[in-house]
Amino acid sequence: MNKNWIAIDWGTSNFRAFLMDENRCTDSVSAPCGLMQVHDRQFAAALQTLIQPWLDQSPQLPVLMAGMVGSQQGWCEAPYVSLPAGGEQLARHTAEITTPWGSPCRIVPGACCDSTFGLPDVMRGEEVQLIGLAALYPQADHCVILPGTHSKHAELHQGKILRFSTYMTGEIYAVMLGHSLLGRDLPQAVEDDAAFTLGVQNARLAPCLSNALFSARTLRLNGTLTPAQVPGYLSGLLIGAELLQLPAKEAWIVGSPTLNGRYHRAAILSGIQLHPADGNDCFIRGMSQIYQKLNGEQL
């Protein structure tokens, strides 16, 4: 096993790479060079440019990648692995690609399952953070929220991912504000605790989101909300509706400080206890787990 290697999270909009010395990150690179910015599928050339300073030191560093780079629209498809699965299953189903400069390179697959509600569900990238979280904070069972455009609620047992459910919280927020009646003629949004709290509370009243969302209009019409408060209210409504479905009263949350803060406030109002974990730490640890499992395969 090569003790030096590169862990990469390559998504639709962003690229992040970590230079690793065994389990330890010694350097990192972050760039707005998501897969959408790569022209004519020139993924190898794009990657080489981004990590060239490290290759200059060690020309054939092994590379382990995760995220949308392994999707149908990515560099090379690494088909979804069915749950339950842990680091070992993910390692076993990595997709192997060759690089023009000779680095061994693999892509971690996404995961699929039937959600708590019996509908098919998929994730790609988050599975690494989940494996990493379980390794960083070992316990028998984990309930985890990965907030974002497509927020995930996952359940783990003995470090294996059992199942998860996706909530389009971030995307519904963005498209309703940007393109529906709810967002018409709004001034710059302000972080507003009162409006956010009201949103979380009202999510409990209205079981159907297509009804609850309309209250962002009526509460503005009747003067309860100022136009500047509408985004905060909508955020509370969507996060509140999501948290109503969480399968436990205690969960880990792996997200940015801003999002974690919002979920934390909503969780308190919903009687849920959240433990924050750093997204980069979880990713790095998860990739290390998978890289170790690949050890025997001489990545």
Add this chain to the structure above:
Amino acid sequence: MNKNWIAIDWGTSNFRAFLMDENRCTDSVSAPCGLMQVHDRQFAAALQTLIQPWLDQSPQLPVLMAGMVGSQQGWCEAPYVSLPAGGEQLARHTAEITTPWGSPCRIVPGACCDSTFGLPDVMRGEEVQLIGLAALYPQADHCVILPGTHSKHAELHQGKILRFSTYMTGEIYAVMLGHSLLGRDLPQAVEDDAAFTLGVQNARLAPCLSNALFSARTLRLNGTLTPAQVPGYLSGLLIGAELLQLPAKEAWIVGSPTLNGRYHRAAILSGIQLHPADGNDCFIRGMSQIYQKLNGEQL
């Protein structure tokens, strides 16, 4: 009371006028001249142009209008009337305006209430159709669906509107297809019974719409849906979720033939019996009811 008068439904995008002889419609005009098409708030001039042929015959025909023309952004605000209310309450709260050519003119107010879920809700235009429906098909209690961009479920007792709830079914459908991941790279939609049916069924499985909506992505990824089937599936999912909240197993539906057809199919799958009623008939009868109540006031 003048036996000849004009009933007008003036909304954001459309204008419809009916020449009335007491309760009977003798002529009608429909034009894509919604309030948004009126420049510099020149409402009187726009209206005069649209109904001039009728004014040529009878220069001071009374005019009764309903719809967004009575909103804050309309010609003259007719503030929402609190429910419960029937034709008499709506007549009593009409807003009076003067027209340069001398026609007496009034605008029917919208209605507001706390929805079944305790959230404030509003309608403007639909209240007339509800009053008309109750007059056309008298019975002690009516449960009514008014499908559309903002679908309404209303409950009536003895011809009075008791309460209603709005579902943003049509608008969520449009913005998610037009602006979210769910609508990306879709060919022209086709009416697809199988996909629609699956959507209605899956709405029952997933209680939270922000979760259920993601299945329009995953079922496409796993090959259950073709891209052309996604719109039909999404429509079934949203209408199915809406119908789960209907407070009765039997209801009237007042909409266009296309929408009524979709709701009818979803209702059968949901064990709900729907009775269709024509939207124009309901509007004309509702306006006649209100015009009669205004009788003593010499509109």
